Structures are given as C-alpha cells and as structure tokens.
Amino acid sequence: MLVRRQTFLPFASPALTEEEVCAVINTLRSCWITTGPQTKSFEQQFATFLGAESALALNSCTAGLHLALITLGIGPGDEVITTPMTFAASANVIEHVGARVVLADVEPDTLLIDPLAVADSITDRTKAILPVHYAGHPAEMYPILDLAAAHKLFVIEDAAHALPASYCGETVGTIGDLTSFSFYATKNLTTAEGGMLTGRSELIEKARTYSLHGMSRDAWRRYGENGSWYYEVVVPGFKYNLTDIQAAMGLVQLARLQKMQLRRQQVVARYHEAFSNMPELEVPTERPYCSSAWHLYVLRLNTDRLRIQRNQFIEEMKLRCIGTSVHFIPIHLHPYYRDKYGWMPLDFPIAYQEYQRLVSLPLHPALTEEDVDYVIDAVQDIVEQYRC
C-alpha cells in the first residue's frame, strides 16, 4: 500500500541556489541591468561549453527560432518541414515569417522527426528542415543533413530540450546552420525566461542585428564609457535581447550544468530500472550513438494491458500528489493548424497514436531519493490497481 504524501510533488521545479540569488543581486547593484557585460560573458562561456563558433543570447528560444528563419531569408512562399511532436513555438515561428508549416511524422521509438518522412515532404518550395530534439534526445542529424545538402536546404534545430546532448560525438548546437536553446523556467538550464542561438559567426552577427531593433550597435556600446550616441537602423529588427540580470543567473547555472545533468541521469536510471520490466509500460530509449540531455522522461502506457487510459492515469497520479505532463499535443490537432492546413488526426498517425498514451514523469535535479522512490511506488501502485 502506498502511503500518500502530504505535499504535492510538482512536475517541474527550477534548481536554484543562493549562488543564483547572489548573482542577480550583484547585477542589480552593479548599475548595469540590461544587455551588457554579463550577457557577453554568458554568450562566450555558452559557445565555449558547446564548442560552437558563436552564440547570441536572447529573451527566448522562440525568439531564436524566429531570428533563425529571418536570418536565413525564409518568408512567404517558402515551406519549412518540422515535427508534429513539439511545442507550438516550433511551428508558430514558421507562420510568423509567412512561410508554410509542413509536418513530417515521427519515428515510433524515439518520437523524433523521421528522416524518411522528411524526404517524402520535400518540394520545390522547401527552404529548411526544423528538427526538434524531443525530450533532449538528438534527432537523426546525419540523414537530415544529407537531405539538406542534396536539396540545398537550411537546418534550424529546436534544441529547447537538448542542453547538453550529442549525436555521433557532435554536440547539439554545432551541427546544423542555426540552433536555438531555451532557458525557460522548466528547462535544463534556466534564466526564468531566455534563450541562446548558436551557429557560424557570420549568421549570428546578422541575427544579432535583427535581435535589437536592427540597430548597428547595441546599448552597451552606446551607453558604456566608450560609447557614442550614433547608431543606424539597417533592418526592421525585433526586441529580443536578454538582460544582464538573467545572464547572471545563466552563468551560475552553466557552471553547475554538468552536476545537474548527473542528477537527471541518476533519476532516469532509477525510473528505467523500476519500469523497464513492467509489460504495462514502455520506457524511453536512447540510441547508442546518442547522448540525451534527458529534459523529459516520457513514459508510454501499454493501454491494451491496462483498464485505464492516459488521462485517467494522470488523474491517478494527481490523487497521489504527483504532477505529470503531456509532451506534446501534436501540432496538427491544434485548431489553428488543423483548420488552416485541413489536417486530420491520422495524417500523422504515429504522433497521434503515441500522443494518446504518453505521460511525462517529474524529472529535475531537485528531486530527492525519497521523491523518486515515491514516484516509482505511485506508478507501480496505479499499474497494480488497473492492470488487466
């Protein structure tokens, strides 16, 4: 019998320490609070950490994806291929630039965009492939890069989940043309809100101009002691810069990232050990030549062996004071996309069918061994209660 816990165990919770608090307070006291020296340092250390040529700090991953499309000149009349198994932002940015969203279904084991489906979706109008490293596991990048080379397409990676991850020894953030990371509150590294775009210096500098009103020089260079009042607007840019308050948090988080990742891996190992021999459950996979960032632990229910479906499983977890989530409601089911493109649920059958049986368990560095034990016991308790 499971002894129900008294306090709710949240699905996600940021792993912050006194160090982040001090870094933010010191920045507030430094007289420079918006984009400046902390941001510059965060960009440099982030690029070094990944081995990327260049990095641009932004106020979100969504901003990074949007700027990537703009920087690569993608717009009306163009098509961009992405996955249905993602957060709305990956598709919304394609709409923002006036291009068309083309979806390619996912592989059944990893739930990552299937290169064969991508190949089938390429037309004369295709300009880019936008893979999402779902749950932190890198997409099949070599086949995707081969398709891109053969058809002269750009590769823009949504790496919101994939810090740090690698594919055949190559770090995510150094593979495609441009890669966008998220520092949203629930992500592996957080600045509350924030993002980073990585890629070749020439592209990153173009994106940098677009990220701050299209001005030829940023505020730090204008208001700093060697600054000048003069600037020129060279493109109609956006307001996507990261503040030094956030970058200060990011620098502390980056220094602790490997340690936080170690804790994620320990939790994953515990879940794997507990669930992989239960026929009612399917555990997430990691391909041998890949290293996942393990942003999410996506469990799948073998619903033919259970008397409940996913939604009730979530309710049962909630009754046991555990928060869970669903990643993701596939893009083609959302009314805007469904209606604009006339998509039916079974147009992308794998994404649709797997969506119905997946549930994300709590996975973050702040989980204690007792928390992990409790999640495992609760899942086993529900399975025992409802197995056929």
Ligand SMILES: *Cc1c(COP(=O)(O)O)cnc(C)c1O
């Ligand atoms: C979180 C997330 C985003 C958006 O990140 P923001 O930093 O909030 O803009 C994009 N794509 C995926 C897959 C995400 O999970």
